[in-house]
Amino acid sequence: MKKAVVIVAGGSGTRMKSDLPKQFIEWCGKPILMHTIERFYKYSEAMEIVLVLPKNQFTLWDELCQKYDFNIPLQLANGGATRFESVNNGLDILEEECLVGVHDGVRPLVSFNTLDNCYKTAEMEGSAIPVTEAFESIREVDDNMNKAVDRTRYKMVQTPQVFILSKLKEAYNQPFNSIFTDDASVYEYAGNKVFLTEGNRENIKITTPIDLLIGESLKDYLH
Numbered sequence: 001m002k003k004a005v006v007i008v009a010g011g012s013g014t015r016m017k018s019d020l021p022k023q024f025i026e027w028c029g030k031p032i033l034m035h036t037i038e039r040f041y042k043y044s045e046a047m048e049i050v051l052v053l054p055k056n057q058f059t060l061w062d063e064l065c066q067k068y069d070f071n072i073p074l075q076l077a078n079g080g081a082t083r084f085e086s087v088n089n090g091l092d093i094l095e096e097e098c099l100v101g102v103h104d105g106v107r108p109l110v111s112f113n114t115l116d117n118c119y120k121t122a123e124m125e126g127s128a129i130p131v132t133e134a135f136e137s138i139r140e141v142d143d144n145m146n147k148a149v150d151r152t153r154y155k156m157v158q159t160p161q162v163f164i165l166s167k168l169k170e171a172y173n174q175p176f177n178s179i180f181t182d183d184a185s186v187y188e189y190a191g192n193k194v195f196l197t198e199g200n201r202e203n204i205k206i207t208t209p210i211d212l213l214i215g216e217s218l219k220d221y222l223h
Contacts, residue, residue, distance in 0.1 A: 001123055002098040004048035005040050005160060006090035009033050009105025010079040021057065023105045027212055028219060030068045035108035040101075041072045043115050048098070049074035051105075052090040084180055088172045094165055099123055101160030102168075102183045109202040109218055110160065117197040122162035127192065129162075129184045130199030131155035158199040163187060 009023040023033040033051075040047050053061055055078050065071065077093050079086045087102055094100060099122050103110070114130050121128035134151040161183040163171075168183065171190035180186045184194045202218040204211060 002048070002096060003044055003046070003101075003119055004050065004094055004098045004165070005101040005103055006050045006052060006077075006087060006094075007033075007036060007040070007103050007105050008052045008079075008083060008086050008090065009036075010052065010054055010083065010086050022207060024057075024060065024064060025212070027108075027206070028216055030070070031064055032108055032206055033105045034064075034068060034070050036103070036105055036110075037072055037074065039108060039110055040103070040115070043112050048094065050077055050090045050093045051075070052077045052079050052086045054079040082176065084172075084176050084186070087183060091165070091169050091172060096165075098165050099162055100165045100168060101162040103160035104205055106206045107159055107203055108206070109200075109204060109215060110158075111200040111202065114158075114198070114200045114203060115160070117199075118160055118162040121195055121197045122164065125193075125195040126167060127161075127163045127184070127187060128195050128197045129182075130158045130160070130203070131196050132158065132199045132201050132203075155196065156199075157182060157184070158203045159183075161187075167192060 024031045037049060040049060051074050053076060058076060075093050077090045080089055099119050101118060118128045118130055134154045134156055138149050138151045138154060139146045140149050168187060171187045174190055177189060188194050204215060206212060206215050
């Protein structure tokens with residue numbers, strides 16, 4: 001099936017302690033967001049790319065594209081007040097049935113193996129989200145109580161989360177619910193089954209200054 005991705009980049013620079021939105025911070029020679037887009041384009045030049053940005057960042061994006069001579073073909077969509085609304089706006093751009101991934105704009109270290117796993121599994125099963133093992137101990141907190149839990153029963157969730165476009169659009173027709181923390185939760189709440197596939201540990205979300213340093217060292221190991 002045809003492949004597409006909706007890249008959502010509506011973050012601020014608060015946790016990065018920067019006035020510049022985190023997706024535009026320069027990392028390894030260019031803005032983080034450009035590295036993320038390049039991963040999908042290098043994986044498949046036929047990939048249809050939709051970039052979701054707040055409307056007031058369109059001009060800045062154009063200026064950065066000129067500055068860094070960045071010309072990968074993509075379509076822009078307006079960001080919404082919430083991630084739920086932003087993803088919905090991105091999905092509206094896509095009309096032809098396809099496998100669509102939804103990806104965080106500040107995850108530039110997704111591997112080609114992870115992309116393969118996600119798109120191939122979604123083509124077979126209808127959905128796929130990349131996960132990794134929980135390597136640290138986990139405790140469940142409830143009011144003033146806390147207890148150890150079996151970490152083997154938990155997975156760490158990444159993006160891209162990939163679905164059949166028509167099924168994901170149908171799920172996003174639901175009213176917003178506070179339990180929607182990612183696309184899989186939206187899809188699952190609509191009565192669909194979510195399938196897990198193997199992610200890559202390097203696929204971190206770059207949101208803090210330390211993430212920039214960790215990501216730079218991990219980039220050399222990416223394939």
